[in-house]
Amino acid sequence: MSDDRPVGEANSRYDQARYIENGEYEPLLSAKDLTRVEIGGGSGDGGDESDGTGSDASPLPDDLTRDSLELPELSEPELARHYTRLSQMIYGIDSGPYPLGSCTMKYNPKFTEDVAALPSAAVHPDRSEGSVQGTLELLYRLQDYLGRIGGMDAVTLQPPAGAAGEFVGIRVAAAYHEHNGEGHRDEVIVPESAHGTNFASAALGGYDVVSLPSDDEGRVDLEALEAALSENTAALMLTNPNTLGLFERDITEIAEMVHDVGGLLYYDGANLNALLGRARPGDMGFDVMHYNVHKTFATPHGGGGPGAGPVGVVDDLAPFLPTPRVRERDEGSKSSDPVYERFEPEHTIGKVHGFDGNWLVLVKAFAYIARLGDEGLADASASAVLNANYLAEQVEYDVPYGPFHHEFVASAGGQDAADVAKRMLDYGVHPPTTKWPEIVPEALMTEPTEVESKATLDRLAAAFNAVAGEETETLEHAPERTTARRIDQTSAARTPQLSWQALEDE
């Protein structure tokens, strides 16, 4: 191992990484064990006499059963250490700062895990309503909390991620237009700086996507918006603050313009943690929005599920929300009746998830909101904005657009942003999002989140600045000090090898 490792605080992760000398990585479990045990199984006669519907010993068909299984034989400490070492090779939010702009990788407080682990949270959803009143009350109150936070009249908790929420919101908007005899509206306008899921959700929702350029300051170009709006506009999707972290100052005018042509205004809630407790999309004129509970309320990331991406709407759109929602029973009901019930909105688009959504994720979101309260939520957004602004001040890279809120987009200038990201790993921190939004050349989209301390922000800034001063050749060879070096990212994503047998064969 060469001795040119980074110095100072940034060095700490290097010492933890379980990289074995001479290019050897942590061996596979199977490679550690020379003696393997044969586990007896199946009928023992190879299933020869089977009629193909399973042997006596197994109800499964023969081609799904086997008579023996090879397992490495290891002691408990060997196993425990193996998995602990593996867990140390990965970088996660519990290991250090993770300033992935827009994605908001925020630390999930452990008390929400405790709440979700309570025996009372482990309730099977397919029970009578009378016996799950506590579950229904929590869902009802979470719908209410989210509605009040977003300034929305009605909320569905079903979608399993932000992107799924976008799709549901777009389908709700489509159902609303169709119901009003406006089914000819076939366009959704999306700013070119928007997250890729906005384009995908609009297209999957059956719409033609009209891309909207930004103005010179990085905000919605009102003239371009005027030109894009028409009687065919179903909706405009906006993130506010936008992906440059900039507040859309003309939001009231934008809402009026969209409503004047009969369109709806969609709020991508990914950046809501910049406004939490201080401003509400509903008050700005938005008609429909999704909440990324993993970004704003600190629950685990979904990646399409199991997360949660609730959708809020104004009154006019409420009848189209997915079924079921939860409500309090009419005042007229008997005192012995259960208080909360599921119901089907009048013109519902149908079901988008089993039962009520990802229940345990919703429990965590509820616990987080209840623990912080109005004041805590407003403090969280203040800290998110303060942290981003403090970090940007410390970082030597240029930040061309501002004033920004909870995230900023620096430019790597003459360096390749992807190389900068790889090199930051060598300094023991996770890099920012790179190369997006494209309006900033070699973008480093950075969101420290509200949870980081000043010391951590300083450590992050030190890593940015160390990389800013390095030569292209160094950056191109990074990372040098991680367990795995430059991997083929496309193959890793498209053809992942998830079994040790496949790795061993290789």
Ligand SMILES: Cc1ncc(COP(=O)(O)O)c(C=O)c1O
């Ligand atoms: C601006 C924006 N919109 C939507 C999404 C999609 O959210 P999710 O990851 O919950 O599907 C993201 C994800 O990072 C985002 O940054």
